[in-house]
Amino acid sequence: MRHILIADDDKEIAQLIRIYLENEGFQTRHANDGHEALAMLKGFPADLIVLDIMMPGMDGMEVCRKVREHSAIPILMLSAKTQDMDKVLGLMTGADDYMSKPFNPLELSARVKSLLRRSFQYNTELKSEVSEHVLKLDAIEINKLNHEVTANGKPISLTSREFEILSLLASSPGRVFGAEEIFRLIWQESYFVSNNTVMVHISNLRDKLEKELGYKLIQTVWGVGYKIEK
Template sequence: MNYTILIAEDDNDIVKLLKLYLESSGYRVLTVDNGLSAFELIKNEQIDLAVVDIMMPKMDGYELIKKTREVKNIPILILSAKNQDTDKILGLNLGADDYMTKPFSPLEIIARVKANLRRFYNLNNGDSIVYKNAEIVIGELILNTEKLTLTKNGAEIIITPNEYKILALLMKSPGRVYTKSQICEAMNGELYDNYENVITVHISHLREKIESDSRNPRYIKNIRGLGYKIEE
């Protein structure tokens, strides 16, 4: 499949470099130099993955991610000079799927783009569990594993790709406890620095979306000292 990659970056040298490497890898590439134009493209074009800078004119990367998550469910990779853990956690909490800091290796960017596309669009390949109508139903929640959508009481809930992966892992085995490292590996294919805090953030964000009372969750339970499970 010829995926379309959006680059939202105001440094022209970086744009040229990324565009060269991505097109050489067979991707269709669209570029913009501000967050507002990026959001218009995401709304109106078929974008399969976005590479987003944080510091951009008209609309910064954080706001772009927030607004994107209101309308589309696509992988988002942040490429930023901001390298503090707090910056990474904020970006992931807002809905990004990956975070790379500048300066960067173009080959690593290509590898991360391929990995995120593979994880998101081929998530269910090889899955030995078959669900009727491709739906997993737990209580009021229905996770559609073909459309990659979540509904509660018939209303769609917008979740990020990483939130989908976590929820799919838990919902496929209700009652089973997963450690944070297992959740991270299922979500990302590997462990990374500060993964425990990142998983906590994702779980918190999911609870805010699916629970009637996130402080007293009905679905996602914390098993102290072990990890998380979802109740049937």
Template sequence: MSSTILVVDDNNEIRELIEIYLINEGYKVVLAEDGIDAINKLNDNDIDLIILDIMMPKLDGIKACLKIREKKKLPIILLSAKSEDCDKILGLNVGADDYVTKPFNPIELMARVKSQLRRYIEFSGKSDSKNLIIDNLEINKDSREVYVDGEFVRLTPIEFNILDLLIENRGRVLSNRQIYENVWDEPYFNASNIVASHIKNIREKIEINPKNPEFIKLVWGVGYKFDK
């Protein structure tokens, strides 16, 4: 089920530009021209995230954000031509989750949207039971697909099985023997290099910095653990 994004901006060209990029990413889009229109649209639609301009007539983005936060906990990304730190701080203090300065790169905005939606889905319990979302990592166990920052990552069957095994045992250290015998389903005969090679490949595909991994940690002399 695709998420629905409410885009609020008094500039028609900006609204349409954001709408095009969101639709291309598979999202449903609801448009609003100002803060009052946004609150009405929010009441009439099941919205998952709001992209909200600050400088608008009738009801600006700051005041609209405050009103929305009285009843809703969904993520809000503010848009503004102002880049001063005080404006960013004000926006975040009134309840916004992120802040993007105009003129913005639409690709960067899409990345911010995906990031905020992942957190919202994870913490609100709205995720499908077959999907596991951990920070910027999403694993679909039914389709055996893995996504990092919303982008599909191709793992080999062995790599997926290793990742799945480590996640199933989150926080627990598994030895090379345990990993090998569970994944390959055969006796372990000094296959530590084989396991290490596959772990290295997985890290290169899912870690932001494979040399300083956030997910798969090495415990010297013992084995590996999924540390999230």
């Protein structure tokens, strides 16, 4: 069940919105002003906010700004003002949609549903993208999209080659990669026997990882190559 927070000091309008949204299967809560709305958000798992601009104490613009400091929750802003500039300001503040009073409750319900669908689709795509580009192995997290590595939540500064080597080994835990294969895949050049480039990079990478983890993540299989255990 989706939860909607309605912030409006006009109790009749708020009640009208509640009736229509609850008839659509939503669970609602009502805040009479901006301060109450922010307080409710701490304990109410809202999926969307219907937010009036003109409220006593703290207006909807300020509430929107404060919400946007820490949340991307969809916000449908309401206002008795009809000027285009008010709409622009509302959207620039961080609102996702804007309706002028008086409004058709059926249209408001339709816009709420539309915002929730878009939010759900975006979050699903975002999670899919993140899971596709993030490797997690033990306490290590590798974000291939941002070229960032963390160990126990702490960022580790790696060179581009060190990052590529770690990503390669972590992509197939348990598999042994020979030095020649690593060089060919990462540097994309021909490997020669006396080349110790891979060994030096592995050594530096190990030192950085071990400093945060307290143990050696990358293991040497003597005479064969290197691997990261599952």
